[in-house]
Amino acid sequence: MAPPNLQHRRTHNLLLISKLLNQRDASSPFTLVLDSLEQSGRPLLAEYLRRANASNVKTIFVSFETLRKPRAVDLFVSAWSQSLQAWQKEVMSLTKAHSSQREHPPFRTMRVPPDMLIVQAGKLLVFDSLNSLAATESANLPALLSSFISPTTSLLAVYHTDIHGRSSHSQENAYAPAPLTLLKYLATTIFTTHSLHHVLARKAARERSHVEPSFGLEEGIEGVLQGLGANGTNGVVLEMEHRRKSGRGVREWYSLPPSDSTSVATGKTRENVILLEDHPDYRSSDATLAEPPGGEAEAQYTFELGLTEKQRQDREGVVLPYFDAQKGGGEGGRILYDMGSEDDFDEEEDEI
Amino acid sequence: MSTRNRIPSPLEPYLRLPPEASLILLTGTLGCIPVWLTARFIASVLAPRQDVASSDEKGSATAVVLVSWMQDLAFWKKELRRMAGLDITKLVEQRRFSFLDCLSLHGISVSSALEQLEKTICDVIEQLKNSALGNVVLVLEYPDTLLATNSTTAHELSILLLRLRSRVRSTVLTCAADLPLLSATQGSPRNSHAFSPLETVTAAFLTQQASLARFVMSVRELDTGAAKDISGVLRVTRGGAAYDVDDEEQDSSSEVASEVDVREMEALYLVQRDGNVKVFERGTESGL
Numbered sequence: 001m002a003p004p005n006l007q008h009r010r011t012h013n014l015l016l017i018s019k020l021l022n023q024r025d026a027s028s029p030f031t032l033v034l035d036s037l038e039q040s041g042r043p044l045l046a047e048y049l050r051r052a053n054a055s056n057v058k059t060i061f062v063s064f065e066t067l068r069k070p071r072a073v074d075l076f077v078s079a080w081s082q083s084l085q086a087w088q089k090e091v092m093s094l095t096k097a098h099s100s101q102r103e104h105p106p107f108r109t110m111r112v113p114p115d116m117l118i119v120q121a122g123k124l125l126v127f128d129s130l131n132s133l134a135a136t137e138s139a140n141l142p143a144l145l146s147s148f149i150s151p152t153t154s155l156l157a158v159y160h161t162d163i164h165g166r167s168s169h170s171q172e173n174a175y176a177p178a179p180l181t182l183l184k185y186l187a188t189t190i191f192t193t194h195s196l197h198h199v200l201a202r203k204a205a206r207e208r209s210h211v212e213p214s215f216g217l218e219e220g221i222e223g224v225l226q227g228l229g230a231n232g233t234n235g236v237v238l239e240m241e242h243r244r245k246s247g248r249g250v251r252e253w254y255s256l257p258p259s260d261s262t263s264v265a266t267g268k269t270r271e272n273v274i275l276l277e278d279h280p281d282y283r284s285s286d287a288t289l290a291e292p293p294g295g296e297a298e299a300q301y302t303f304e305l306g307l308t309e310k311q312r313q314d315r316e317g318v319v320l321p322y323f324d325a326q327k328g329g330g331e332g333g334r335i336l337y338d339m340g341s342e343d344d345f346d347e348e349e350d351e352i
Numbered sequence: 353m354s355t356r357n358r359i360p361s362p363l364e365p366y367l368r369l370p371p372e373a374s375l376i377l378l379t380g381t382l383g384c385i386p387v388w389l390t391a392r393f394i395a396s397v398l399a400p401r402q403d404v405a406s407s408d409e410k411g412s413a414t415a416v417v418l419v420s421w422m423q424d425l426a427f428w429k430k431e432l433r434r435m436a437g438l439d440i441t442k443l444v445e446q447r448r449f450s451f452l453d454c455l456s457l458h459g460i461s462v463s464s465a466l467e468q469l470e471k472t473i474c475d476v477i478e479q480l481k482n483s484a485l486g487n488v489v490l491v492l493e494y495p496d497t498l499l500a501t502n503s504t505t506a507h508e509l510s511i512l513l514l515r516l517r518s519r520v521r522s523t524v525l526t527c528a529a530d531l532p533l534l535s536a537t538q539g540s541p542r543n544s545h546a547f548s549p550l551e552t553v554t555a556a557f558l559t560q561q562a563s564l565a566r567f568v569m570s571v572r573e574l575d576t577g578a579a580k581d582i583s584g585v586l587r588v589t590r591g592g593a594a595y596d597v598d599d600e601e602q603d604s605s606s607e608v609a610s611e612v613d614v615r616e617m618e619a620l621y622l623v624q625r626d627g628n629v630k631v632f633e634r635g636t637e638s639g640l
Contacts, residue, residue, distance in 0.1 A: 035592075037559055037562050037563060040563060040591075042592060042593070042595040042596065065560065065563075065564055067517055067518055070596065081514070129560075131556075132507050135507055136507065160563055162537045162559040162563075163555070163559050163560060217537050217559075221572065222381050222383075222530060222531045222573065223379065223381040223529050223530065223531075223572025224529075224570065225529050225534070225558070225568055225570055226589035226591075228618060230590060231590040231592065
């Protein structure tokens with residue numbers, strides 16, 4: 001039963017992530033990206049910005065720790081150098097200003113389908129780190145964030161999970177929930193980023209019933225800040241939790257390949273996100289990280305010992321004779337015998 | 353400048369002049385301090401660059417502002433001469449190097465230290481900027497001392513760093529990454545307890561800077577203890593900002609300084625008595 005189920009899940013969840021990343025139909029007003037030192041959320045932000053550019057969504061980048069304006073961003077607010085009120089005002093005015101400007105869509109109206117028009121009016125507000133905000137404004141964080149969200153503006157915010165929530169030991173908010181808990185509650189979609197290298201290494205260990213390795217800060221080695229394989233160049237693993245309007249949650253693991261310049265150049269976005277299970281390195285269970293596919297064991301023989309995918313499928317598809325006898329139980333002993341053409345039936349033999 | 357090539361060849365790609373607006377984090381532990389690495393960074397930045405000199409005379413001029421919360425000028429004078437063959441006095445005269453001793457500066461006024469400090473550092477940067485035409489590299493050695501002396505919070509310190517970083521070409525930051533200073537992170541085994549304020553601020557500061565860094569070079573002691581022919585382990589990992597630079601490279605491939613992709617590595621190193629450093633793979637001979 002597994003293959004059709006997976007097929008269904010694949011189509012369904014790939015559509016969902018494509019909808020989320022393209023910010024279609026205001027599918028997720030508040031997207032929270034939880035990243036760590038082992039895997040930064042930057043590639044995911046870049047992917048969002050790239051798609052926003054492709055579909056003419058205005059992007060406003062509110063920086064709390066970024067020095068230079070990323071290339072793909074339309075408007076840049078350096079919130080770190082300003083007071084809370086100042087940048088709040090600036091962001092507000094930017095979101096307002098552009099919604100009025102956008103009401104008269106310029107030429108090209110003929111070519112875009114109707115649903116694209118709604119997207120055109122949209123804006124994507126990106127916060128590069130909520131940590132400092134959570135530390136200073138933990139009490140009114142929900143109100144502050146929801147004041148930015150509107151039907152046309154969706155919010156994408158990063159939170160570094162390594163940094164421990166409680167920074168102040170003040171008495172007054174001893175009973176308040178931790179900022180991360182609040183944010184997780186507020187968010188409509190949560191992406192947790194993982195390093196592909198680490199995910200593969202953990203899977204390899206799991207399959208051999210070894211203890212799963214830990215990386216970076218979890219290693220607990222003096223002087224180690226990041227593990228080897230952190231922030232790898234060959235893609236990011238995303239753990240998604242999306243809450244539908246009905247309240248039902250969808251969880252899925254995806255693999256986001258590194259953004260290559262060719263897809264940017266061609267413009268039209270072909271979906272490049274795949275399920276983690278479909279990632280070639282993740283799928284092949286016997287190909288471990290360290291040894292290449294053609295390992296030592298295979299090299300010793302001149303003939304092929306393994307099975308190809310088709311051979312294995314064919315083999316699984318073979319229905320063994322008397323298969324139904326294994327299912328039917330409880331009838332006691334029963335002899336199933338088909339007469340062959342060369343068998344000659346001897347009536348007397350039964351009577352002996 | 354020394355005639356000998358004092359930069360170990362495996363480290364060469366990392367020690368080049370960093371791309372603009374980048375941050376590089378060097379971390380050490382109590383038993384293993386990255387002074388040799390800092391010295392080589394300074395030497396590499398100040399070294400005459402053959403690749404650019406021919407194309408653009410002005411762009412090749414670089415200067416270093418070294419701000420230390422740990423060592424004084426006499427120490428660095430000695431170390432830079434021993435480790436990298438640099439003559440500080442001459443460089444100061446050429447207005448290519450400036451040293452700020454925050455160890456003693458800090459002692460004078462604790463309360464108003466931060467604003468005072470920022471102004472002092474900015475003044476020094478501006479002075480050098482005129483002669484180096486903008487290519488100033490700021491080296492901050494152990495500014496986390498400010499957290500330890502309770503003169504600032506992690507948030508304020510990172511804002512101060514952002515302000516300083518916006519004035520220079522790139523920044524090299526040295527921090528202590530001992531286990532107790534990182535215990536207040538989410539990944540650590542004991543994260544349910546209440547942490548002391550110092551644990552919280554240092555962990556918050558360090559992890560934030562690591563997520564902003566282009567790459568992190570951390571030195572630590574050998575897991576198996578002290579050894580005669582190995583000083584420690586050097587690990588280079590890609591920080592959170594490694595992706596930003598990669599994106600830029602795709603667009604402007606002509607930029608010479610930033611064309612190197614950051615590769616992670618781990619190697620052993622040995623600081624010899626004469627100040628030379630050998631960097632070698634695990635399992636290979638150190639050449640002694």
